[in-house]
Amino acid sequence: MIKLTAQHEKFIDAAAGLYPGQAEFSKSQIKKICAETGCPNPSWLQKPTYRVGHGTYSLELAGVAVQNNVVDLPVGPTSTGAINVLLNDVSVVPETVKEYVPFGHFTDLKSILNSGLFFPVFITGLSGNGKTMMVEQICAKLKKECYRVNVTIETDEDDLIGSNTLVDGNIVFREGPVLKAMRKGAVLLIDEIDLASNKIMCLQSILEGKGYLNKKTGEYVSPEDGFTIVATANTKGKGSDDGRFIGTNVLNEAFLERFSITMEQEYPSNAIEKKILVKEFEKLEVKGATDFATNLVTWADVIRKSFYEGAIDELISTRRLVHIAQAFKMFDNKLKAIEMCVARFDSETKATFLDLYTKVDEEANEVDETVSSYEQELAELKARHASESTVSASDYSEPDNNEDLF
Numbered sequence: 001m002i003k004l005t006a007q008h009e010k011f012i013d014a015a016a017g018l019y020p021g022q023a024e025f026s027k028s029q030i031k032k033i034c035a036e037t038g039c040p041n042p043s044w045l046q047k048p049t050y051r052v053g054h055g056t057y058s059l060e061l062a063g064v065a066v067q068n069n070v071v072d073l074p075v076g077p078t079s080t081g082a083i084n085v086l087l088n089d090v091s092v093v094p095e096t097v098k099e100y101v102p103f104g105h106f107t108d109l110k111s112i113l114n115s116g117l118f119f120p121v122f123i124t125g126l127s128g129n130g131k132t133m134m135v136e137q138i139c140a141k142l143k144k145e146c147y148r149v150n151v152t153i154e155t156d157e158d159d160l161i162g163s164n165t166l167v168d169g170n171i172v173f174r175e176g177p178v179l180k181a182m183r184k185g186a187v188l189l190i191d192e193i194d195l196a197s198n199k200i201m202c203l204q205s206i207l208e209g210k211g212y213l214n215k216k217t218g219e220y221v222s223p224e225d226g227f228t229i230v231a232t233a234n235t236k237g238k239g240s241d242d243g244r245f246i247g248t249n250v251l252n253e254a255f256l257e258r259f260s261i262t263m264e265q266e267y268p269s270n271a272i273e274k275k276i277l278v279k280e281f282e283k284l285e286v287k288g289a290t291d292f293a294t295n296l297v298t299w300a301d302v303i304r305k306s307f308y309e310g311a312i313d314e315l316i317s318t319r320r321l322v323h324i325a326q327a328f329k330m331f332d333n334k335l336k337a338i339e340m341c342v343a344r345f346d347s348e349t350k351a352t353f354l355d356l357y358t359k360v361d362e363e364a365n366e367v368d369e370t371v372s373s374y375e376q377e378l379a380e381l382k383a384r385h386a387s388e389s390t391v392s393a394s395d396y397s398e399p400d401n402n403e404d405l406f
Contacts, residue, residue, distance in 0.1 A: 007040060008042070009020050009134075010039045010040075011033065011034075011039045011040070011042045011045070012059065014036075014037035014180030015033050015035050015059070016036070017162070018032070018036065018037070019032055019033075019090075022090045023059050023060045024052055024056055024057065024058045024090040024092060025045075025057055025059070026055055026056050026091070026092075026093075026095060026292060027046075027095060028095065030042065030045070030046070030057070040354070043111045049058045050075060050400040051148075052147065052177065055095040056090075056092050056094075060174065065350050073243060075405070091143050092146060092147060092186070093140060093141060093143055093144065093335075094118055094136040094137070094139050094140040096137070097133070097137060097148075099280060099282070100133065101132075101207050101268075101271045101272055101275050101276045101279060102241065103130070103268040103269070104129075104130065104134065104263075104265050104268065105123070105134070105265060106137075106138065108263070109138055109230070109263065110138045110142070112228070113138055113139065113142060113187060113228065114142055114232075116225055116226045116326070117228070118209040118228050118260060119228055119258065119261075120230070120259045121209055121231070121259045121261055121262075121263060122231050122233065122236075122256070122259040122261070122262045122263070123135070123230065123231065123233070123258065123263045123265055124233050124234070124235065124237075124265065125264060125265030125266065126267070126315070127234055127245075127317060127322060128318055129265050129267045129268075129317060129319075130147075130265065130268070131265050132189070132191055132232055134352060135187070135230050136189070139187055144186065144226070145184055145185075145186035146186060146187045147178075147180055147181040147186055147187070147188050147189065148176040148177070148189040148191055149188070149190050149191060149202070150191050150192065151191060151192050151193060151196045152195055152196075153196070153247065153249070154197075155195075155196055155197070155200070156197075156199040157199060157201075158176070159176060160174045160176050160178045160200075160203065161175075161178050161179055161202065161212070161214065162174055162175040162179055162201060163176070163177040163212075173216050177216070178203065178212070179212070181227060182206070182211075182212070182221055182222070182227050183221065183224040184224060184227075185223070185224035185225050185227045186226070186227060187227075187228060187229075188227070188229045189230050190230070190231040190232070191231075191232050191235070192232065192233060193231040193233050193237075193251070194230065194233035194237050194239075194245070194248040194249060194251060195247055195248055195250070196248065196249065200255065201255060203229075203255075204254075207224065207229060207255070207258035210223075215399065229259075231259065234248060235248050237250065237255075237256045238250055238251075239250035249348070253344060258373075267304065267317070267318055267400065268318060270297050270298070270301055273297045273300070273318055273321065274293050274294055276318065276321075276322070277289075277293035277296060277297065277321055277322070278293050281293060281325055281329075284325065284326065284329040285329075286325070286328065286329050288387075289325075292328070292334060293325075295357070295360050296321050296324060296325075297321070297358060299316070299353075299360045299361075300316040300318075300320075302356065303356065304316070313349070314345050314392075316342075316353070320341060320342075323341045324337050324341045325337075327340055334357075334361065335354065335357070335358075335364050336356055339354055342354070349374045362365065
């Protein structure tokens with residue numbers, strides 16, 4: 001929760017003026033607010049902690065109470081006051097990433113989400129191979145709203161369904177992403193679902209396409225047409241035997257059975273992955289990087305084959321290749337970009353990966369363009385300084401025996 005300053009309040013007031021009652025804002029809406037009102041860009045809001053979808057951020061998660069449409073509902077006799085439900089009409093259609101390259105199960109999943117049928121899908125695959133991005137970009141293409149939940153071991157019913165909170169002295173029920181998605185016929189994206197505890201079982205009836213009885217308000221919420229659920233995971237819900245994905249849990253078999261199909265997402269083909277990197281370099285305005293993209297893809301492919309054969313314990317994901325492209329934009333040095341992006345691996349693996357790249361790209365062993373003018377000048381300056389600071393013994397003459405030293 002943020003501590004409000006005058007700068008924060010200026011944006012909040014401006015947002016309330018343009019979008020009354022709205023609590024969640026896309027990047028384009030934030031830009032519009034700043035452009036039309038002259039308030040500074042709210043970098044404090046655009047943090048992963050307050051993100052509720054691709055490029056969408058919530059003032060409520062930032063601790064700002066937004067006065068939305070309030071619907072009075074009756075409560076049981078033990079309650080001390082009225083419970084209201086905070087609703088909001090913000091659109092959470094993900095923003096289109098124009099550089100996105102479809103691959104894998106993109107077409108199949110698009111058909112499912114476009115059908116309007118309730119058809120829960122479980123997508124599994126190694127990290128960094130575009131599972132979440134695929135779901136969001138399909139929703140963007142279909143202009144379909146998508147509520148994303150990032151699951152942890154601590155995620156519980158309150159996080160998913162909603163919870164009571166106090167607003168201006170009134171007990172208010174703030175709906176969670178599940179009920180919001182159900183009401184709007186949107187896609188509910190449950191990210192990293194295999195990190196969840198058994199508390200995720202509160203979704204059992206919803207996974208059957210049925211409604212949900214909200215015990216806190218007494219309301220029965222039925223899903224609107226078009227509502228469905230997509231879950232992503234690094235495992236198949238059976239835990240991680242090799243310890244690669246520490247923290248993943250064994251999900252209840254009855255829970256998993258309620259997903260209609262499971263899609264296994266692989267890394268893209270070499271041709272597709274090269275296209276992804278070329279587009280990333282174009283976005284970054286890095287010219288002449290096609291050969292670098294080709295070499296990176298070849299390098300990653302060799303590493304993955306060794307990983308699948310059990311020869312090594314680590315691999316290079318598509319996401320990691322994109323990070324290397326971004327690092328190259330900043331440092332203009334191939335080996336430095338690669339080294340910094342694989343530094344999280346142990347020393348032996350890191351050295352092996354770097355050595356392998358120099359075999360794929362022989363030019364990388366030459367004096368890199370980046371150890372360039374500035375670094376060379378700095379090295380020369382240091383050498384000159386060291387030379388001037390070192391005084392040889394010949395620079396001193398022995399004192400004359402007849403010279404008075406005192």
